[in-house]
Amino acid sequence: xxxxxxxxxxxxxxxxxxxxxxxxxxxxxxxxxxxxxxxxxxxxxxxxxxxxxxxxxxxxxxxxxxxxxxxxxxxxxxxxxxxxxxxxxxxxxxxxxxxxxxxxxxxxxxxxxxxxxxxxxxxxxxxxxxxxxxxxxxxxxxxxxxxxxxxxxxxxxxxxxxxxxxxxxxxxxxxxxxxxxxxxxxxxxxxxxxxxxxxxxxxxxxxxxxxxxxxxxxxxxxxxxxxxxxxxxxxxxxxxxxxxxxxxxxxxxxxxxxxxxxxxxxxxxxxxxxxxxxxxxxxxxxxxxxxxxxxxxxxxxxxxxxxxxxxxxxxxxxxxxxxxxxxxxxxxxxxxxxxxxxxxxxxxxxxxxxxxxxxxxxxxxxxxxxxxxxxxxxxxxxxxxxxxxxxxxxxxxxxxxxxxxxxxxxxxxxxxxxxxx
Numbered sequence: 001x002x003x004x005x006x007x008x009x010x011x012x013x014x015x016x017x018x019x020x021x022x023x024x025x026x027x028x029x030x031x032x033x034x035x036x037x038x039x040x041x042x043x044x045x046x047x048x049x050x051x052x053x054x055x056x057x058x059x060x061x062x063x064x065x066x067x068x069x070x071x072x073x074x075x076x077x078x079x080x081x082x083x084x085x086x087x088x089x090x091x092x093x094x095x096x097x098x099x100x101x102x103x104x105x106x107x108x109x110x111x112x113x114x115x116x117x118x119x120x121x122x123x124x125x126x127x128x129x130x131x132x133x134x135x136x137x138x139x140x141x142x143x144x145x146x147x148x149x150x151x152x153x154x155x156x157x158x159x160x161x162x163x164x165x166x167x168x169x170x171x172x173x174x175x176x177x178x179x180x181x182x183x184x185x186x187x188x189x190x191x192x193x194x195x196x197x198x199x200x201x202x203x204x205x206x207x208x209x210x211x212x213x214x215x216x217x218x219x220x221x222x223x224x225x226x227x228x229x230x231x232x233x234x235x236x237x238x239x240x241x242x243x244x245x246x247x248x249x250x251x252x253x254x255x256x257x258x259x260x261x262x263x264x265x266x267x268x269x270x271x272x273x274x275x276x277x278x279x280x281x282x283x284x285x286x287x288x289x290x291x292x293x294x295x296x297x298x299x300x301x302x303x304x305x306x307x308x309x310x311x312x313x314x315x316x317x318x319x320x321x322x323x324x325x326x327x328x329x330x331x332x333x334x335x336x337x338x339x340x341x342x343x344x345x346x347x348x349x350x351x352x353x354x355x356x357x358x359x360x361x362x363x364x365x366x367x368x369x370x371x372x373x374x375x376x377x378x379x380x381x382x383x384x385x386x387x388x389x390x391x392x393x394x395x396x397x398x399x400x401x402x403x404x405x406x407x408x409x410x411x412x413x414x415x416x417x418x419x420x421x
Contacts, residue, residue, distance in 0.1 A: 006202035007195040009169040010159070012059040019194060020155040021052055024146055031056065031146070035063045042116050042123040044101060044131045044140070047148030048240065050193030053126035056148070057097040060124065070097045073104040078111055085111075088120040101125030102134035109139060116142050150192025157187045159194050160201050171205050176216045178205075182223035189227045200227035241270065245279055253287045257326040264322050268315050277303040280321055291331035291406030295324060329406035337400035344394065351391030384419070 012018050015025055015035050024031045034040050040060065045053040054070075061068030069084050088094040098104070101123075104112075115121040116139075123143065127134065131145050151159075160183050163170040182204070190197035204218045204226040211217065244266050251259035267276050284299040302321035306314035344350060360371025375385045388395055398420075402413035 007198040013062040020151040043144040044125040050195035057124040153187040178218040181220040289331040290409040291329035331403040351393030
């Protein structure tokens with residue numbers, strides 16, 4: 001007989017056994033209220049691995065005593081869903097935990113929808129992907145969406161101690177002595193993933209030879225060996241990746257070098273040089289812009305050096321670029337001016353090119369009035385002469401609003417103001 005892993009055995013039997021997620025399962029919170037009233041609606045639980053999506057579904061089923069079935073949107077087929085539907089017809093209601101719900105194909109979706117509509121199946125979809133990006137609107141619109149957060153170390157320590165003491169489902173049948181340092185290390189090194197921490201605890205207990213008194217001693221060193229490396233939750237194709245990229249850009253825009261270094265470190269740890277490079281070059285022009293125009297070419301040079309070096313050495317030019325971008329003056333005036341012009345054009349607010357600016361390099365242009373009256377700036381002192389360039393409809397429009405945050409743009413602003421007068 002196969003013995004199920006500790007993390008599986010310790011899944012909560014009711015809502016009171018759920019670890020963490022107090023914003024959903026705490027007293028007076030939405031999921032607890034649903035369970036208490038036995039008025040369940042279909043829901044999608046999303047968040048990183050090991051934070052309790054399946055546990056909450058299991059706890060809901062245990063607290064309400066409804067039939068509970070688990071399927072996977074990828075590996076289970078329509079026939080499996082038909083079996084669940086038949087059971088729902090017989091019993092009146094089934095809670096269906098559907099893992100990887102974002103992978104539900106149209107055939108399975110079309111089969112499930114009527115059962116969700118009439119309430120015979122209460123769907124609890126579990127996914128690590130942001131449902132607003134990844135889940136079909138037809139399913140999403142029929143479900144409440146709840147985000148689960150990474151567990152705090154103290155929550156995981158509580159789960160580990162409960163598992164160590166539980167004689168029926170946990171490791172309580174073993175004679176153990178587990179140090180506080182071991183519990184704390186497993187909790188912190190799992191990065192909020194209680195499943196990972198429980199699996200490591202089980203490995204630590206089962207792989208440690210008892211002493212002469214039959215006591216299994218699990219110390220810090222044993223814990224470190226059983227959870228070799230901190231579980232870094234960062235999928236290059238997932239939402240967490242874009243959240244970290246966003247945090248990096250916002251930290252640089254806000255001139256916080258320490259935060260920027262932290263998020264750069266996370267991206268480097270994930271090994272995604274391509275995204276780092278692209279984002280840094282964009283930032284050099286989007287957020288630094290005319291306040292420090294040399295930041296663009298220097299960032300590009302740093303990125304090219306990093307790409308040539310590869311990791312781990314690539315981190316060195318990247319770090320230099322990030323420090324410069326953080327501490328440079330900031331200006332978005334150039335692309336803001338273009339975006340304002342584009343907004344007018346896309347809304348139909350544009351006019352005809354003035355006749356004196358139109359192309360006059362062809363026979364008959366003069367007869368059409370093209371180019372007549374155009375003043376050639378190089379014929380005038382300082383290479384400038386007053387004349388209208390914008391279409392009549394927009395001739396008083398001002399798109400560029402300089403920011404005097406750097407010496408270069410201060411000089412540009414001075415010229416701009418003189419020309420405007």
